[in-house]
Amino acid sequence: MRADRLVKLVLLLRRHGRLSATTLAGELEVSTRTVLRDIEALSAAGVPVYAERGRHGGFALLPGFRTELTGLSHDEALALLVAGSRRGAQAFGLGSALASAMLKVVDALPESYRDTAAGAAERLLIDPETDLLSRRLVAEETPDAVTAAVLRAVFAGHKLRIHYAAVNQSTKWRTVDPIGLVTVRDRGYLLATRSGEDRTYRLSRILAAEVLAEPAQRPDRVDLDRAWQERGTRFRTGGDQVTVLARVDPRRREDLVGTALAVLTEETGQDGRLRLEVTFQDRRHAEWALWQLGAYAEALAPQWLRTTLHDRATAIAARYEASR
Template sequence: MRADRLLSLVLLLRHRGRMTAAAIAVELEVSERTVLRDVEALSGAGIPVYAERGRHGGFALLPGFSTDLTGLTPGEAVALLTSGSAVTSGALGLGPEFSSAMRKIVAAMPEQARTQATGAAGRVLVRHGGLLRDPQHPEEYPALGAVQQAVFEGTRLLIRYRAGGGPRGATPVEATERTVEPVGLVQASGRWYLLAIRDGEDRTYRVSRIEAATPLPEPARRPDGVDLEELWLRRREDFRARHPGLRVRLRLPVDRRPALSAMAVETVRDDGRTCEVEAAFGDLWHAESVLWPLLPGIEVLDPPELRAALRTRAHTTAATLT
């Protein structure tokens, strides 16, 4: 179960010190790939796990980091509490184990820290998987700190937001100001999203498009009993229903399948040597940017316009090198 395993990984590194991915995999009875994903999850959630390369390398916690549960800071507890997924655990039949692991973490904390951590953890969610982000254009978050403050403190938020302006290269949309009622922060596939309510309507904002944010001295009207993960899944499905995006069919050798591990894919054929998968992208430009670095190890079967775009890009690249 993911939450219990993440906690076990942190405690293991505390007691053993530096460990290789292979050694951790043996201890936790998982694959090395799972260990790497868990380390990335912990690091992304704020737990100071770092990698040392070389013959005697491995993973370790930064010196001075306390993993004694009674010494967890509210921020560290939030990191652990939000790295697990109750919905995923429930789907695997591990809901009780997830709840038990969370109760152990929370019960071992001082009362003040416990109150802060549980309140904050209910307002932030870290998810993994989904659409592959574009590695060539990492997002920046100039207003994330202010947004997080408003989310955690439960205040209304004034944001200057630049809505999406269509495909890359289109005329940028001018940012406008709006006041929202923050519900929670979600990190999905490396991107931060603000779930909020504006004028009584549900809204989801990409935090990288928030140019400025100011927490207001007024309490936010946040619905009671919000389950952030269920809310995120519902909004994501609603968005996909309204914006089907671009479906891409790929063929690749089975041993190249891990290259797509960060992508939401569905395998449609696998003969043991090659497989065909379908993947979802936001638009043609998104698909081209993500798949270009993976060539020539994969073959794009459909749609034709993506094949043409990649072919044109290859010819242009070749021409500049001759």
Template sequence: MRADRLVSLVLLLRQRGRMTADALAAELEVSTRTILRDIDALSLAGVPVFAERGRHGGFALLPGFRTELTGLSHDETLALVASGLPNGHDRFGLAPALGSGMLKLLDALPASHRGGAAAIARRILVEPEADLLARPRPAEEIDAEVMTPIRLGVVQGCRLRLDYGSADSSPRWRTVDPIGLVTSRGRGYLLALSAGEDRTYRLSRVRAAQLLAEEAQRTEDVDLAALWAERSDRFRRSGAGLTVTVRTDEAGAAALYETAVDRSALTAVDGGVEVVVRFQDAEHAEWALWLLGDRAEVIAPDSLRHRLGERAQAMAQRYC
């Protein structure tokens, strides 16, 4: 990990020129102290990096310095492939590898092309962290120690051991044959086989993962989009999840339709509408209903009413 970071640090200085320790730390997602240690390590290794003092100072490389650092790692190659998929660039723990891989690609370009590519990149922003209303994009944080073996199992075709707990069962270890990774509505899933049976595991519920030496028992060809559509349809028809009856207005119903996994037709009631929607679990339902505030009232189940009521009372006690 440190070797990759040192390479990225050198490439950043080559492509952007002088940068402060704080800017380098923000770019590489480490502390300023770590950057200073890395600068010392580069100097000891003979890389001509020097500090410029003053208000506009920072670290820079001697002009004309160049070294061959453009070999892509396995994860960088995978990240670049995933970047061609919708939202694939920032899923499954590949964002750092994509950043370092892009730096290497830019460094390999002829000098006449490199400046133009960097200038174009500064004028394009895809899927920022917040929209114009400053609402953050929903996304799950998955520990790298969990994600790395899962990703390798999918790519290399090896079996996995997962310490996994679903919404209605306690965590336990299980051995699975991984098929593919899917992201939907900001949540990541592993599609796999367990004892030959189709299984879908939510990545945020995996407590630990181990990559096994055994070859996964799976077919060579897979249509992941079709498989996901089939499993989604099966989930809807199974009645799994949490069914909620909500009284709201038409705008509130439309908002619920954006997050629910299934819904019924609207029923007009005094002053609004009533709709039955189904969520993945109680946590999913609570999140969706809380966003609507007093525009929506949960009619059933009582357990969700109580959870929302307790949350509202806690908020009222804090601010009233």
């Protein structure tokens, strides 16, 4: 790990020219004392790094210094392969590897391309932390040790023992055969089998994981896209799902459809509003989806949903009526 950090330190100095110990510590995710020790190690190894004193001082390399530092590690190469989604790399615990790999890629570019690429990159922002309404987009977090163990089991093809917290169930250990990993809207999922049956586990609900020595029982090749689609179909057609008939303002159609599991039927009424038959995961999901649309939508069926929404609206109206 220290060797990788030293390479990254040199690449940072190559890229930026001069950086303070504090800035380097932040980029490398270590203490300033560790940075100073790394600088001493580089100097002892013959890397021409020197300190500039003063208010705007820091560490820099002698002009013209260049060495072969651009070989990608396994994790860095893997991070680049999933770099189409920066959040995907984060979900699989490859965020730091991606940053390190991109430094090496930039360093390997011809000098004439390097400045152009850097300028272009400044004009692209992918997946910011908040949307236009300043709502923070919070990604689910998985302990690094868990992510590392899951990745090892998936790539090595070994059985995996996980301590899993399923919804509305007691937390318990399970031994699974890992198939692959999928990330969807900042959520990471482990596709696996258990006792020969397909299983899907959310990474953020895995509290601990152990890679076992026993080989996993799984096919040599896998079509993850197809496997994900098949599991999605089974999820949408099973469990405690409910079907709702709703009348919706066309301007809010996407808000409803975007939260539903599936749209079964859709037609436009004489009043210009849409009549949609949609399915939701359960009663709570259906109530939330219709409630958030307020007067822009009306649940026509089932009756229990109309009653639930009516009672909630009545209670809120009474609360605010009392304060007028």
